[in-house]
Amino acid sequence: MAKEIFMPKLSSTMEVGTLLQWFKEEGDSVEMGEPLFEIMTDKINIEVESYEEGILLKKYFKVDDEVEVNACIGYIGEAGEKVPDNPPAASEESESVENVQEEASAEGQEQTVSTDSDQEENKDGKVRATPAARRISRENDLSLSAISGSGPNGRVHQQDVEAALVAGVIAVTPLAEKIAADHGIDLNQITGTGARGKIEKQDVLSYLEKADEISKETESEPAERIKLKGLRKAVADKMVQSVQSIPHVTLTSDVDMTNVIDLRKSLLPVIEKDTGYRLSFTEVIIKATANALMKHPKLNASLIGDEIVMNNEVNIGLAVAVDNGLIVPSIKNVNQKGLAALTQTSKELGKKARENKLKPDEMRGSTFTISNLGMYAIDAFTPIINGPETAILGVGRIVEKPVVVDGELTARPMMVLSLSFDHRAIDGAPAAAFLTDLKANLENPYSLLV
Amino acid sequence: MTKFDVAIVGGGPGGYVSAIRAAKLGLSVALVEGRDLGGTCLNRGCIPSKTLLKNAEVINQIKDAKKFGIQVDSYSLELKTMINRKNQVIQQLQNGINSLLKANKIKLYSGYGTVDNQKIITVDTGEKTEKLEAESIILANGSKPFVPNLPGLNEVPYYTSDTIFDIEEVPEHLVIVGGGVIGLEIACIFQSLGTKVEIVEMADRIIPAEDKEAADYLANELKRKGIGMHTSAKVLELKKDKKTVVKLEKDGKETSLETDSVLVSVGREPNLTGLNDLSINYEGKFVKVDKSMQTNVKGIYAIGDLIGGYQLAHAASEEGIRAVSHILGETHPKDFIMPRCIYTFPEIASVGMTEEQAKAAGYQVKAQKVDLAANGKGIASAENSGFMKIISEEKYGEILGVVLAGAHVTEMISQATSFMYLEGTVEELEDMIFPHPTLAEGMFEAAAKWLDKGIHY
């Protein structure tokens, strides 16, 4: 019997997936484990492999469609088998859906995670095209990725390139062309009024005039317009969702880092020798946070639907800036890790994040997030909660500030912690208590040994 | 009362061309002409002057034959035959217009028409009056020679361009008052016929609206041929003695010319016959119109010499076509790129702006002139006098104007017009291939020189 293909649910927050591409056409045979389609979730782009073997009988969705998780997006079965013309209604979390998830994550190694910008390059490099198509596009300075192929699997043939060339031919007078080039105007944006739409000088000048007016209206013309897509779009959507649905409250507290600095100084060579990685303040802060979270489990909870889910594990997400957005790899069971293991894990995850090599599993399951802007001249800020978590810690720089210690004014390396929490799940007092404990942990890091 | 989509007053190159275009585009059309189809251009202007200029050219060739090794011992002129030929040419062309009107089912009303604001035209055909009504009216009344109020002018016989092409005897001496295009062309005709010609021009140079270099060049050439040139000279009075005496003031001094004939060609004024009932606006003597040729009265258009401006036949025609397009709902925001030809010996042809105009318009102008003295075809045919000049703006090499002076240049100006119309720049002009040997190669040379890539210059 034909088997349904489902949109997998790859994270607890994933509600829809956007189909980026199908690797198979209807009628193609599919092996188990072969990449079947690629989707974009709120976190990642991922190739989903088939967990069935047979003929791809039906594709209900096309590229760029947004599909709800667990919705049936197609069928695999034996040639000639009958399948419904329209997708059956999305099933509840059924057995087979569970399986898909299992498969998808079990095959994690093969799944690549990449940012969108990277994605485009990859696609460009991977365009299916015949040598002739390549030659002609090369000769005409045409990017193959811009051409839709008419051949099997979208292979670009000579005629596709030629069609694109013809379509791209713009009738323009030499003078108009020169003026447009001089002003860096893309002729595609100009409507020609001459014979058969030929672009004439006046058309370019009118365009310039209009552009001038618009830029006057908006004061200054932006240098570039970048469409929100891929990771950027995912980040944008997530942020809006978080800010709009979570009542944020942010508390700040000054922390004297003198002892952490000493601690780091003494442990640095030890850990470096041990792991090859250099201990940074981040790891000490993670450790101290995990310790405080153990004492304040409410801050480690998730708010899912109308339930506050108390998490067993303390998994700390670490916000990492990547080329075109923000990725949050998750360090698992921080409370069970020593500083050496933490250093190693956090450094490795950070590197993977920047190289877009994180596995989905490594981005899942965090219960609390830390965002560290300490390398910039930032003291305090209001971090946005990484739902469904209920709190996030913002870390500022360490800077010498005048403080009064024992009645005397002295300079101390100070750092501001900014804790945003979800007021639906946590009230001010417990949050404040957590932050106070965390501050104490950092001002006396040796207490962590207790 | 018959009703038309469009009624056109005047059957000159403005009126009849508009009529045919309107009919071709599906409108019902009436054309009202009080005199001769073809208007000034065909009957008293372009065509008669060009016909007689051809006669003059033949005479010049005979005179020049010797230097080509051809001895023409004697020849004589039959003015009557020449005028007859001119009339035949007019007749042939008029017949052509007539049959075109028929072919396009244009209703022709012969008689002067009077137009009112309700767009009703009353035509007086001599025997009766007819009324017609139209959605839109195009006024193409044209123009007539302007005869200034010179003291004594009415006491002496004088010609205008309306009468001189029917002259019966070749005058010995002709004084032409006005050194514009019309005066100069007629000067060349009579100079070739053997008349002693003198031109009196009030401005400091002839054809003052044209490129200065071209005007100076032409003045010199005409002088070399023996045409008398009195510039900055004002006619004070004309007197009838045994001969006609033309009193002038030049450089503050009074002189006088004695002559047996006078041509007054100081300009033209609009024909306003039949327009009195209309509340249209004027600009000076001429009817005022907008870019689409519409007057202030909606649905009433005016074109051609009636609105002043270029005062050229093809300008009248193009303006008429624009008016028809507007009637049909099209708009033409483009500026005219108007070629202008002077059929003197040598000829002057130009298009677009003069150097002075381009500078005044704020362009970074770079003009480049190439003399035809070294032009192969020119030397071979002993027609290597003249120049070709490209007036371009520096940034994009946009061609703003072209001035050609020399033999046959009126036939070559359309190349330049094409370039400007299709917005080619100096680079393309230089890049394009010109056949050799031709006079037109001068244009390539001028473009190449403009780009500092000249071959022979």
Add this chain to the structure above:
Amino acid sequence: MRELTYLEAVREAMSQEMRQNEDVFILGEDIGVYGGAFGVTRGMIEEFGPERIRNTPISESGIAGAAVGAALTGMRPILELQFSDFITIAMDQMVNQAAKIRYMYGGKGKVPMVLRTPSGSGTGAAAQHSQSLEAWVAHVPGLKVVQPSTAHDVKGLLKAAMDDDNPVIFYEHKLLYKTKGDVPEEQYSIPLGKADIKREGTDVTIVATAIMVHRALEAAEELEKEGISAEVVDPRTLVPLDTETIIQSVSKTSRLVVVHEAVKRGGYGAEIASMIAESEAFDYLDAPIKRLGGASSPIPYNPELEKMHVPQVPDIIQAVKETLNKA
């Protein structure tokens, strides 16, 4: 022009040469009175006598060895093998002797001989009498390999083969023997290494050998009806191969389908396909190169299966359409 069968053309080529060149003689099994397995030499013994039309024992190795020896001594032997399948027995003589001697003796000795032999399936002769093993000999430097497809070509190419100072393996397709074509009466030579464009076209190049030339032409005819213009190139000789003509054709059409009867795996089509992939025609390819060849099984005896084993006209049509994304 006068029509001859392919078989008659082969015979005429040999007879005309033997009349004027005393050094040429034929040896083979039952080629005398019987006229050979397919009757190619029928009647020749009457004209040339048993000295020059020599019957031999059933020993391909012996025949080949004798021919090599004769050639070395200045004769120009033509040897006939009844079925090209039996070349395996003559292989040592051909590969290790005939092909090598001229090279190893620095040109002091040469082996001007022609090994004529019928190849191909379609006659119900089953697995041991139907093969097309030309790729084997084409692999060996020192041997020239010819596969004529028409009566006209076979006469001219055989003349060139007989004139050649190197050993030439000359494949005659069994099914072609009875095909007819215009053949000039006089002797003529078609140079080895010169392909022939059997039909001009613009959309796809079909390189076909031997019997497949005819199937390709038939396919081209059918394709024409659907507006597809196929060019059919017959290489005529595999060694030397006229790469230039094929490259030019593919550069023009941007698509290549190679068809031969021999088993596709390791067949000569692979050589042509890779030659194109390496050539300047590569940049003009607008579709993957297609190869059609025999199935990877012995030739079946059952006539239906035998047909299915090798490419037929519909297969060629299908392959062409696939290269045009019209399948």
